Amino acid sequence: MAEQSAPSPSNNRADALKLDASMVPERNEQSGLNWLSPKEQPFRLSGFPWFHRDGIYRRLPVSPMHELPPAVDRLANSTAGGQIAFRTDSPRLALRVELAGPAGMYHMPATGQCGFDVYLGEPGDQQYYGTTRFNHAKSSYEVELYGFPEKRLRHVTLNFPLYQGVNEISVGIEPGSSIVAPPAYRSGRKVIVYGTSVTQGGCATRPGMACSNILSRRIPLEFINLGFSGNGRGEPEVARAISEIADPALLVLEYEGNVGTVERMEQTLPEFIRIYREAHPVAPILVISRFKYARERFMPALLQKRLHMKRIEMETVDLFRRRGDGNLHFFDGEASLGTDAYNESTVDGAHPTDLGFLRMADTLTPVFKELLKDELGKAERGEG
Structure with a gap:
């Protein structure tokens, strides 16, 4: 019996993106949606104390009264802790995101660096639903967050990326659907x-x-x-x-x-x-x-x-x-x-x-x- 040759190294490669459909990034171009800016009412934007003045997703002022350390000034553009809250009856929800740059850390997933995740439910009962699936080598993405068969009012909380800046973001809902304000915080503090x-x-x-x-x-x-x-x-x-x-x-x-x-x-x-x-x-x-x-x-x-x-x-x-x-x-x-x-x-x-x-x-x-x-x-x- 002839000896079988050992498989070539290229055949041994386990490419999860080809072998597991659940690992594949979301396709771009979410069609047929109305795109809205969370900078406008009735969305509630949290975690950016100077947004009302500077109009950008940034954690410290653009023009502080006292000059900031250069590294802190740059890191203030990372959007850690930022949140968007709203209620919508749209059965489908999508995001269109333009980042300041792609993912690049060796010990932190791109989903934490550059992704958004979504929680559904009123304050006190917010349940994790999903995370954006995108090509981590790119600086922009367009993804569907959820798609339900029925139209029903849902409370949505979106968490901003932790280690990258966000230049622009739009929320996509189905035509004929509405956006309403979330419940107010218990206190303004x-x-x-x-x-x-x-x-x-x-x-x-x-x-x-x-x-x-x-x-x-x-x-x-x-x-x-x-x-x-x-x-x-x-x-x-x-x-x-x-x-x-x-x-x-x-x-x-x-x-x-x-x-x-x-x-x-x-x-x-x-x-x-x-x-x-x-x-x-x-x-x-x-x-x-x-x-x-x-x-x-x-x-x-x-x-x-x-x-x-x-x-x-x-x-x-x-x-x-x-x-x-x-x-x-x-x-x-x-x-x-x-x-x-x-x-x-x-x-x-x-x-x-x-x-x-x-x-x-x-x-x-x-x-x-x-x-x-x-x-x-x-x-x-x-x-x-």
Whole structure:
């Protein structure tokens, strides 16, 4: 019997796009739809505090009163935390998106970097439905989000990409269908979360799994994500810009992972708090220390640095509280991924997976609700 030759390497290639139809990106050109801009009423746009002034999907002002660090200025164009909410009776819904650039990160899916995902259901009962399927090498796409057989009013929440800018977006509905406003937020006050790549959402597989977006489904307030990947460093210029955001319900500071040195934490944290207090004397502020990194078990110096950083954060909060600031709080984030779950809840030892973000949100939900209970209580009573 003649020997069979080994299959060529080219024949061994497993091309999922050819072998699994569910992996194929959505085809472009969603025909027969009316295209609407979410910049117009009755859509509700959230997460872009300066949109009313600048008219673009950006997380910091285009022309700040104090010059921003260049990297922060560029990262502000990433649309992390942005949301579009509305109700529609259209049985079909599509998106037409023009990005600032294509996906390009090695450890984060394109769906998280550049995609949108959609949740259906009223606030308090928002259920994940799907994520945009698109060619990650391109900077624009047109996709169908859902198609139902019946025409019925549905509450829709769209989460913006976490790591790319969005130049334009249009929402496609069937002719003869309507768009109506979503229910109002419980309160007009905002939860502002400032920090690092973890705050921004690295490395969630899709936008709705960033921690701030998970929390926004549990707490009926507008969340503003001000995570700046690698560049959440507590600069005073950034503190001044954040201070411009009106009606804060809570400011969260979790930038330890980017600040660099213990000395920089000692310098920046008291000054950041002082600057913010000038503009918002009584708004609650929550300082969160970072979770464990996987390598701490093998690198004692890394562990000691984190513990030193945490001590500075605790001592700073304690000092302000002893001076009379009863609305400043500290939360130990060491175990926010679970007591030993940091080994299994990150993509690279430092950035959470979806599981990691869910565990973070589960840890932080009761903390946020406790700090926001007066605000939510006033809203329920129709006060202020």
